Amino acid sequence: MKSSEESGDGGTVQVFVEEKGFARILILNRPRQLNALSFGMITALLKHITAYEEDPNAKLLILKGEGKAFCAGGDVAEVAHSVDECHWTNGAIFFWNEFRLNYLIATYSKPQVSLLNGIVMGGGAGVSIHGRFRVATEKTVFAMPETALGFFPDIGSSYFLSRLPGFFGEYVGLTGARLNGAEMLACGLATHFVPSERLAALEESLTKLGSSDPFAVCAVIDNHSEQVPLKETSALNRLDVIDKCFSKKSVEEIISALELEAVNNAEWALAAVQSLKKASPLSLKISLRSIREGRLQSVGFCLVKDYRVSCHILRKEASKDFFEGCRALLVDKDKNPKWEPSRLELINDEMVDRHFSRVDEEGWEDLKLPVRQGFGIKLGSKL
Template identity: 70%
Template sequence: MASNQPSDGVDPQVLIEEKSYVKIITMNRPRQLNALSANMVSQLLKSFIAYEEDANVKLVILKGKGRAFCAGGDVSAVANDVTNGHWKFGANFFRKEFTLNYILATYPKSQVSILNGIVMGGGAGVSIHGKFRVATENSVFAMPETALGLFPDIGASYFLSRLPGFFGEFVGLTGARLDGAEMLACGLATHFVSSSTLPLLEEALFKVDTSDPVVVNSIIEKFSQRVPLKQRSAFLRMDSIDRCFSKRSVEEILYALESEAAKRADEWIVEAIQSLKKASPMSLKISLRSIREGRLQGVDQCLIREFRMCCHVLRREVSKDFFEGCRALLVDKDKNPKWEPSKLELISNEMVDRYFTKVDDEEWEDLKLPRRPTPTISAMSKL
């Protein structure tokens, strides 16, 4: 049974089907690579809350239509809203999105995300926090926010900081793209299933009549496979990654990478250096601190802090880089952002500190997350 059918000739942005005790949610903006609009976030939040309270729903499957699972939040729309109105318009989008992320991170029922395509930014927020993340040979994961003048949000400082070693710093700062095998190896994915086998997996999951994650896991395992990493995979260079990305500052990380490159010009090192030099210096600074703080915080604390950071970004108090990044990469597409401050050494500790303080506005309030009946579940936990 399908719902959310169009009544005015316009395709709904979220499709919902029902198979016995299973709800299948499909993000339906294929031309926009299923980028999360405010409407989609609202629908997803409403649906997940309703299914949590519905005894007839035992399992939720989330997937995307087309070649992407979800390429992130619709940040250009957020930037446009702020430019044409008030920063709080954008803040309201993040407030609702982060609430959805928290609901998923603490969800008592099993959620299976089928990551058969692009998974970036906000797309990671609606999947990585869930119990099961199924990657395929088509999966492409990235947190490319520093190239846009933003930072890895949606609770990313929680799950990136829990990847092996300092791999999370590498992924979060450089925006490096990972394939399905790398997602499985580092723990971002819980399983790897060939895309040709997905219809069989879904058919098997449609028969689930329990929320028991052990049962769901055993079904997915039947269709799963172990896949080797490509020889050029950065994950096979964890010694070098740990050596470089464990440094205390972005400047020290960059210096360490350049020292490694002088010894051997591995492709991943060259790409990492190039990415860091193209990214917003302010974004790099606040991203590194955010991931480091995330190591010592719960997912709720990470989301509350990241919401503060987003509000400061939208208020353009210290830097306007997010709006410049949107202009250069998404609107004009000249791919030549003019970052300000333009260099890492021009950024003081006080400037970075501003992003982590409460917003100075009488009408503003911190993110207030809903009380949850279940204890917080780590997105990176193993069965």
């Protein structure tokens, strides 16, 4: 049985739903936008995933994307436009719902299998990496490119980035480095690697499984998966040097350490330096603090923190970098953003600290997460 959810884009069906056996398949369907999450898509996913948790005939979820992307992220251009046209709270509503969706997936009682066949970035990671099973392929491209947009790795990513080997999460989150499927598997972002030509067979096998037992689901995926070697040029083969550089206390010290490595013709270090110097300086400082704090926070705390930071950014309190990044990279596409503050040394601790505090505006409240069995967060606690 097949149904759909229509929202936006002139009535285009943005989320397809297929019911096959005991599996419920959710298909992101904005291929021309690389399946970037619109507000309507987030609302539809919330509705369906919530309903399936209560449906005894729905044993597992399968999430995939139409076209060459799984999901390239949240539609941040839509968010920026809505804020410019109306009020900053329009953008806050988008993140409120997106982060609640992320939390629902992170605490879901039934297995979710995400088929990451293509681009997986930003918000696309939020609807997949928090789930139990993440299947990468040879076509997978993963990245958290937010600092280049004047934003920060949100969607609770400070929870999973901070738990990658060593300081690899800082490297991925600050530089926006792209990882392939083999690298995702090696660092733990993916649970399995299945060649794309076997995905149809895997999906068919999963639809025949009448069980929510994660061990049974894992066994089915294992039967279709394989181990893949890392390329010699993979940054994961240089984890000791990455740890040495990205364990530094500040962004300035990280860049200095990388520049020393680049002197020795380390191409990956030179590429990392170039990425960091192109990114928003304020975004880099916010991102480093967020990932570092994430090591000691639950996924719920990370999402509440992300909502606070997002709201401050939308209010343009210390900087308009997010809107400038969207202009330069997504709208005008001149790829020449004018960051303000323009240099790391112009950013003081108070500017960064403000982004992690409660928003001082009447009517504003912290992100409220649904009560989930076995999970809890005291929102009154100090973040």
